[in-house]
Amino acid sequence: MKRSTLVNILFLAPCVFAFIMNIIIPFGFGLYYSMTDWNGVKTSANFVGMRNFAGLFSSPDFIYSFLITIFYTAINIVLVNAVSFALSLIVTSKFRFRNFLRAGFFIPYLIGGIVLGYIWQFILNNAIVAIGNSLSIGFLKSSLLGKPNTVIWIMSLVNTWQYSGYIMLIYVAAIQGIPASLMEAAEVDGAGYFSRTFKILVPMMANAFTISLFLTLTTSFKQFDMNFTLTNGGPATRFMDTPIKASQLLAMNIFNTATANRMAEAQAKAVVLFVALVLVALFQVAYNKKKEVEL
DSSP states (O other): OOOHHHHHHHHHHHHHHHHHIIIIIHHHHHHHHTBBOSSSSSSSSBBTTTHHHHHHTTTTTHHHHHHHHHHHHHHHHHHHHHHHHHHHHHTTTTTTTTTHHHHHHHHGGGHHHHHOOOOOOHIIIIIIHHHHHTTGGGGSSOOOOOOOHHHHHHHHHHHHHHHHHHHHHHHHHHHHSSSSHHHHHHHHHHHHHHHHIIIIHHHHHEEEHHHHHHHHHHHTTTTTTHHHHTTOOSSEEEEEEEEEEETTTTHHHHHHHHHHHHHHHHHHHHHHHHHHHHHHHHHHHHHHHHHHHOO
16 A cells, blocks of 8 residues: 555656656746836846836726626637637538548637637738728728727637637537437427527537536636737727727736836736636636536
């Protein structure tokens, strides 16, 4: 028994060591630096307590980024999961080319966020604008990325195009785990397609919805690479009588603050992002788990 325990400890030790060195210790240093005046250049830092945190919620730039990130995340949760579920129904049907479509829908997820942003930036700023001018379509004559009212929606559509194929596979796995005889029995009893889908299929996929909603929420809240390459935070707009960047999500706001040599302030923003993400994710998982029990 003792030997078995020793073997388990030896196997776990490298993982525990890596976790402590790469997660726990940097997180502790991050908490400390968020309460200092460190700028990333000087070797020493003065402790300032909660001053960095107090200043965040009076900053129009940070408040706007926080609110627009919540809005962006909410759109993605709806769009990504709705499209992914629809795609999963298509590729698990008796459609002849379903395996080909399954691979095709997944391929966009393999494109890195940096490359994805530049590709769609070219499409939206050049190809679609050229089509709008040639066909005299008014709202397409200028880039949709240059309009504060549409840029977040366009970012969400691009994210949905990329991420839906990945979430689709989770739904596909859940659908394939449901006994086919159950669906066939419901069909024999006269249940229509939509009745079978929403009264049998959806309740039995509750675990998949919990996982997919969690992944979509956390990924959207931490979005950076596509935001950086697609819009770089632009275009400009005004919030609380202050000029700001209309599509600067919270992760990019933190990055821009850090690159301006305001490292302590950036770290304080990162702590706020971490706390908000943990609280929202825990609430979402707890709520969905409760629904699973009810279903």
